[in-house]
Amino acid sequence: MEKILYRSTNRKSDLVTFKEAVLKGQPSDYGLFIPLEIPSIKKDEIDSFKNKQYYEIAFTVLSKFLKDDINPEDLFKIVKNSYNFEVPLAKIEGNLYLLYLDRGPTFSFKDFAARFMAGIMEYYAKQDNLKLTVLVATSGDTGGAIANAFYEKENIKVVVIFPKDEITEIQRKQMTTLGENIISIALKGKFDDCQNLVKIAFNDPDLKNLTSANSINIARLLPQSTYYFYAFSRLNYEKVCFSVPSGNFGNLMGGVIAKKMGLPVEKFIVAVNENDEFPNFLKTGIYNPIIPPKKCISNAMNVGHPSNLARLIDLYGGWIYDERNKDGKIIKYGILKEKPDMESLKNDFISFSITDEEVAETIKKYYLKYKTLLDPHGAVGICAYEKANLNYPVISIETAHPGKFPEVIEKILGFEPEIPKDLKNLISKKEKYTILENSYKELKDFLLDLK
Ligand SMILES: *Cc1c(COP(=O)(O)O)cnc(C)c1O
Secondary structure (H helix, E strand, C coil), X not given: CCCXXXXXXXXXXXXXXXXXXXXXXXXCCCCCEEECCCCCCCHHHXXXXXXXXXXXXXXXXXXXXXXXXXXXXXXXXXXXXXXXXCCCEEEEXXXXXXXXXXXXXXXXXXXXXXXXXXXXXXXXXXXXXXXXXXXXXXXXXXXXXXXXXXXXXXXXXXXXXXXXXXXXXXXXXXXXXXXXXXXXXEECCCHHHHHHHHHHXXXXXXXXXXXXXXXXXXXHHHHHHHHHHHHHHCCCCCCEEEEEECCCCHHHHHHHHHHHHXXXXXXXXXXXXXXXXXXXXXXXXXXXXXXCCCCCCCHHHXXXXXXXXXXXXXXXXXXXXXXXXXXXXEEEEEEEEECCCHHHHHHHEEEEECCHHHHHHHHHHHHHHHCCCCCHHHHHHHHHHHHHCCCCCEEEEECECHHHCHHHHHHHHCCCXXXXXXXXXXXXXXXXXXXXXXXXXXXXXXXXXXX
């Protein structure tokens, strides 16, 4: 047994096992967990993926990390159960392909991470006979993916807190119509208030076995490397590039891990919306986070200081962190303490900021020319692909179903996109949620009453 251990990007916390990293979520020095070493996959093993199903490829890739942490039969079950939906890869034109990660139960690529993490947490909760409460604040989409992924998982309750008047009806119904172990709270406040109350709860010693499911959890990162191997295996090329619509860079980091494991990726196109801190950084070596972020129609990518940037910079030899006061409150964002190897960053990444106007033009063009209906996030990826103009095959990632954005699409194309049946069915489902004031005492009493 030689388990892979995990260290913190802030270099001040001890090494932990995968299980500890999953249950802890974040190291106590406020860094992010990252594997001490990245295992490799041999070329002939990658070649053998050609004839394999998605879940088989995902199992092989994840086994490289987890074979000494979780017994293979259990890992196989978790993976097979997580990836029980289609992952189409379509040729659009010439050397451009589109990888559809929007066919999971909540029609967003977040399902790939959330479903695996839910399986892993259930496994550990049962192993130690723990009753866990997963507490998440959501501004919309993450809550739905988490709620759906944890639905009916044993030994786990999920409490999602969303800003009462700031999410769409569909987003709300993806959380509030499930029932069973999924409990929803509409907070009379903003997303920041939700996040703030959740943070206080995590530091409250009266509340036991609270777990976070946020996007920086290592159990959400590792599974996001699997679709890169899958996409590569469906094509016949020596090397490919990926165009990745990016916000917090979790998707991108999955790809970077795949590349470090041995997947022949020539370049990643880091496609961002008008929040252009990363392309500027690549160009100048100076990092200026955008706080608060700009609001664009690709709203899941409205991030001006990507949380996973700390992992990316770390893997390229640098160190970036947020300065905090002794209560843990951030007082200065994104301090670049050690510069990464800019040469190799520029070698492996090319990055473009895409305006909302360009997104609209891209959606129009690809619909009229190729009968391909893109969502606003996928369109950022495609537009960046056009700007990159690379001499390699490019796989661009579609991260959400266009049917989730009927108003945006209607405005651009003049008609409503087809809405997936399961999304439509939500409309008539019965909702259950509790409305709370923006007060920690109310939340705490609510959580204590759950027991
Ligand atoms: C979360 C999300 C993104 C951004 O992914 P990151 O991993 O945060 O970079 C892009 N598109 C959609 C639809 C998303 O939900």
